[in-house]
Amino acid sequence: MISVQTADFDIATLYQQITARENNPLGYGAIITFVGKVRDFNLEQEVSALSLEHYPGMTEKTLANISQQAMERWPIATPIIIHRVGELAPGDQIVYIGVASAHRKAAFEACEFIIDFLKTKAPFWKKESNADGDNWLNERESDHQAADKWSQDTSE
Amino acid sequence: MLSIVFFAQTREIIGQGELTLPFESAFSDLEMLRAHLANTNDKWDLALTRDKLLVAVNQEMSPWDTEIKDGDEVAFFPPVTGG
Numbered sequence: 738m739i740s741v742q743t744a745d746f747d748i749a750t751l752y753q754q755i756t757a758r759e760n761n762p763l764g765y766g767a768i769i770t771f772v773g774k775v776r777d778f779n780l781e782q783e784v785s786a787l788s789l790e791h792y793p794g795m796t797e798k799t800l801a802n803i804s805q806q807a808m809e810r811w812p813i814a815t816p817i818i819i820h821r822v823g824e825l826a827p828g829d830q831i832v833y834i835g836v837a838s839a840h841r842k843a844a845f846e847a848c849e850f851i852i853d854f855l856k857t858k859a860p861f862w863k864k865e866s867n868a869d870g871d872n873w874l875n876e877r878e879s880d881h882q883a884a885d886k887w888s889q890d891t892s893e
Numbered sequence: 894m895l896s897i898v899f900f901a902q903t904r905e906i907i908g909q910g911e912l913t914l915p916f917e918s919a920f921s922d923l924e925m926l927r928a929h930l931a932n933t934n935d936k937w938d939l940a941l942t943r944d945k946l947l948v949a950v951n952q953e954m955s956p957w958d959t960e961i962k963d964g965d966e967v968a969f970f971p972p973v974t975g976g
Contacts, residue, residue, distance in 0.1 A: 856975060859975050860973050860975075
């Protein structure tokens with residue numbers, strides 16, 4: 738399930754959805770969830786607000802493609818991926834990824850794969866407001882290294 | 894017609910989010926289209942000649958030598974920073 742939305746999300750409700758039989762027909766018992774929140778400090782500056790822009794259409798397609806790749810690579814139920822857009826405040830939830838599998842290793846790896854690919858491939862852009870004004874965030878090399886390691890890793 | 898869209902910092906520098914352009918063989922690939930648009934004025938040049946600029950054709954990230962055709966949607970944007 739993919740959703741790009743302005744509304745907040747409720748982790749308890751999403752947990753019920755991941756474990757529900759219609760999403761998880763095999764009753765997979767290893768559940769991994771990741772939540773990303775707006776930091777109140779970035780590069781030692783206090784952040785007062787965050788604005789998230791996206792490319793409607795391409796964003797959903799990219800997330801569906803990442804979800805599909807994860808399902809081809811690991812034995813997991815259909816992941817839940819939620820990403821918020823619009824105006825957010827420090828502490829707000831931004832992104833949710835929920836993965837169910839029979840065993841923890843596949844669930845951990847698939848969840849990490851999804852967030853690593855989302856951060857480097859999905860067309861979202863963050864703009865931070867702080868005391869100096871508004872700044873578009875720069876991409877981080879460490880995010881690209883994290884995503885690249887999945888194409889080098891053939892050990893499984 | 895080509896549908897051209899800009900996002901984030903690229904959109905802000907250019908000062909508009911979208912435009913349509915009659916397709917011409919003079920810009921039949923992405924690099925040629927970028928050069929044509931950058932020629933508009935200094936701001937467009939600044940926005941579209943950045944090293945790290947990304948481009949998507951019909952909502953798929955594409956290399957700069959990709960050929961384009963009439964009816965395509967082409968998007969220019971900076972590196973993505975979601976998550």
